[in-house]
Amino acid sequence: MELENRLVEYAVDTKFSDIPQKPVNVVKEIILGIFGSIAAGAYSGECVSLAQLLKEMGGKPEATILIHGGKLPGHCVAIANATMAQSLDYDDAVVPGVHIGCVSVPAALAAAEIAGGCSGRDFLTALTVGIEFANRLNTINFASFYGGFHGTGVCAVFGASIAASRILGLNAEQMRDAIGLALNWAGGSGQNNVEGVHAVSIVAGIASQGGIFSAQLAQRGVTGPRQFLEGAKGWASMFGTSKVNPELVTGELGTRYELNKTLFKKFPSCGLTQTSTQGILEIMKENQVTAADIDKIEVRVGPFASTVVGHFEIGRNPTMNAQFSIPYCVSNALTRGSSELTHFEEAMVRDQKIAGLAALVHVITDPAVEKRDQRAMEMDVRTKSGQSYHKRIDVPRGSPGNEMTREEQIARFRQCAVFGKKPLPEKNIASIISMVDAIENMADVRDLIPLMIP
Template sequence: MSLDGLAKDLTTQIIRHVLDSRFETIPKEAIERAKLSILDTLASAIGGSNDRIAHFARQLGAFSGGKAECTVWVSGEKLPACLAVLVNATTARALDFDETYELCINGCHASAYDVPPALALAERDSSITGRELLAAVATAIDLHVRLARSVTANSINTGRDNMVAVWGTTTVSTKLLRLDEEKTRNAFGIAYAHAAGEFQMYEEGAHTVSLQQGLRARSGLESALSAMVGFNGPREPFFGKYGFYKAFEPTYDLDLLVNKLGCNYVNDRMSFKPWPSCKCTHPGIDGLLQLREKHSFTGEDIVSIELGLNLLAESLVVQPRAQKWNPKDPVVARFSLPYVISVAQHGRVTIGDFRPEALKNPAVRRIMAATKIEVDPEIDRTHGLHQNSPTTVKVKLKGGVEHFIRIDKPFGHPENPASLADGMRKLKACAEMSMLPFSDKQLGLIGEFIDDLDKQPTLAPLFELLLGRK
């Protein structure tokens, strides 16, 4: 599909889709999946609240002060909406535990970008109903994912990572601010000025993996508010002469953006994360846990582990080898396949396994030293463009016994999906690591509120439930 002669029509189609999308017109599966996305984002933020990245984010929010509009989840400070969004979105990504879209060449952490501004606006305006919120979240994640998957150049090669995120957060903000067509279009144009995304943060294991999520969540809300007060922006931020696709991503597939837009909502294809590490590591974790469960061995029985995956995933979670076999920082550890597979020999991978002190665990270090990871030629031939690669796992035990498994779709994959009940189990596990305690009753009420979100006349009761007990 060419851009020639289509730019104006395509941009108008996108803007009108954002405006016209309503609870009644969105498929039930997309609405139900939006509930899990909201619950998952809250769980990830609660679990990440005691991470040092979350502490940095709260300190950053406190510097600016301003109108006390919206709640910082868990700790309870009140900040201007845009700052609260920055803090909450950064915290939700602090552990790399939030769900992602994996069915494209580049991953896309849409939910924890788009849910924080949605909830901030619902707290700011108590007239926003649960149905309105669900429609906005489903629409925003759908468009966010569509834009992400339309980019067909791999960010590992280009260094440009998920620049489209700002339009997901703009979508949810324009819908909940109830902007008209002209102001919505201006908001999308203004958001282009905020668009940014780089891959060097993954290369170095920098805190900006999380902070950039908060920055883009804030940017989407600021773009919508800027349009609301009267600013305009480029009318063709996507397809203009210097628009996004020509200036930044000239390799694209517009069918992946607009095909069945408004009919199929691809937010229901998000992948749930049962373990707090890069999704590329999950096939390996799932494989080792399955072998361990089936054959009843422990870490002490393991002589060696061999894994095979494609080159793309190998470049992200195996390289550079000196760093990935000796992670000294929790961010690096979450993107280290040898580390997480060595942790999984305990029979689980938890938030606590990424505490700085846990990185020195001698049992984990022993397994890491005995772990070999190489590119599997067959997987690379058949799944070479999949960043979250199928993974083979071969375990050799004392006595010479070997066990083997290949995992293509680990638990949480859209074809091996999680339920809202799985989201509740994750919420409870995350609450165990919260900076402030949550009672079982409180966690249950959060789950019930989200499950019944389509029946809620206001979101106001939720925000008290999101505060840890001091």
């Protein structure tokens, strides 16, 4: 149980002063991004239905449903806020499509309300430790893409559990039980993404709910498996093909931060569509190509990307069908010159101009491309006049080494904050930006909550 012991020790003992500035800055960007994605996604179809159902069920008023308002039990609020955060797929992610912030931040915020308050420094520490723990698990299996499981449900539940446990004040033994209990919430199907259904975001909600619920159970003495990682039926056996590299999981723990590899999306669609969207926009800018010029576009991606986003059919959820489609994202950028949240609303998705252009976009499966990066792509554009243009992008804008600027991050948050049915007032937007930027100086992070209810 050496690896489990080391991970629990890290989860319990890490202090804010132990954390380097880089991961602190990354977690601040995650928090700001999640607040924005919650505001943007709050009135998506599944989020409205979920919020209504939870309010009908009622319960102890422990924490606040953001944007919608109202108080419910903490685990109910976690599933609601996390689902909102993931519903438009404009939140942070790590390869191979694991969304940790949308699961961890809502659980931590609910825990802060249950605990009667939490300083910004403690909030940052709890989230940094939890998110890093989830990232360390992800290193075990990201190369095989979790088979049919959904990486968010498999990994991010632990980020939520640890963050909530820290804020609720669990001791080492309770923390270990909380992590073990969280193992029983790990799961979710990747088929949700392939079909573009609402269950994609519900997976994040369930993981967040499981995270805070496991912490509350452990706080009350409920036990979980101690060998949650390397046990005969532990996480590695269930999701990691039993192959655990100790160096990847616990090497330089506390100094090397896997969370620094977080992707902050430039465009509001699946991470696997980012390079294709970026590529066509660059070709347009560099060569003055327009939609009217296109004869054919070929996009080469790896098998995983081809399966998840290599198609475009409008089904029961047009927004998600478009978000998880390279043909749509490329055609949209060609037609509208950008990629914005409004472009994924149903009326925009059903535009016949887009459908006609999408038929000219051919996604080709190429295993060699995937060896460079899961998100890598090569694009060949042929025009009606016979011109050909080639673009290769291995990692998208917003990735480590190609980070978005602070100004781009703020612009992204502002776009989200005013997109939804209930846009946030400008004074609220400005306050959230400044408060999150200096969150380590906040006496109580609950002061952010009223700003998220327009």
